Amino acid sequence: MDSADHGLAATRRRVLLQGTAIVALIGFGDLLPSGQALAAANDTYPEDAFRQKSDADAVKSLYGRTAEPSDKIDLDAPEIAENGAVVPISVSAALDDVTSISILVQGNPNALAASYKIPAGTMPSVANRLKMQQTSNVIAIVEAGGKLYSATKEVKVTVGGCGG
């Protein structure tokens, strides 16, 4: 009973959110399929994706499809990271309708490091600091307009940040 009420309230909130998003988009002279406003309102933690070992499995778990390389993604990471415990990495995308940005480290025990939901009105750009166990590729995944794009950069790690 109580949970049904909550469910109803959540649906109503989502509908409201969608309405707001559409109004905002008309304001910006832009158009989005309504499914993306829904995706932005979905805030469950992707437990399964974080448990996957390989980057391919994590991306599949997170998005249900594979990404194609894109030169519209700017993946900024150091060539050489002296301290693998703190590697500054930022991702920005020159793409429209970005709904999500994820960062994966191929050489870590679990590839997915962070996944960001980008609601309508938030810029497709994020900076953070990640741990890297060893020299490996860092992969940025950007979901935009219902499609999946990727950029890859190798980061050499002098001292690993995961082992003890």
Add this chain to the structure above:
Amino acid sequence: MASSIRVRAISGGESTEVQALIQHPMDSGFVKDAKGEIIPPHFIQQLTFEYDGRNVFIADWGPAVSKDPYVKFRFKGGKKGDDLKISWVDNKGETDTTTTKIQ
């Protein structure tokens, strides 16, 4: 108790830049302590930023995010003096919340 969240949100007119720094061990579960025993995983899973009744940014984190995590993003709108609410929850169910004024 002092908040674990330090945040700065600066309005640049059309958009607001947000930088947050959180005190948290972000233990991965792969590191051993001085006695050779595994330090169990303890990390923030979700961090949300709420402005004007809606989420403007949601971070889902795994244990590969560095200790005392930092994040930066930017959203359209956001007026000086308005509230921005920041909350996190970790894998042990611990949480913290703070509200800051946009500068």
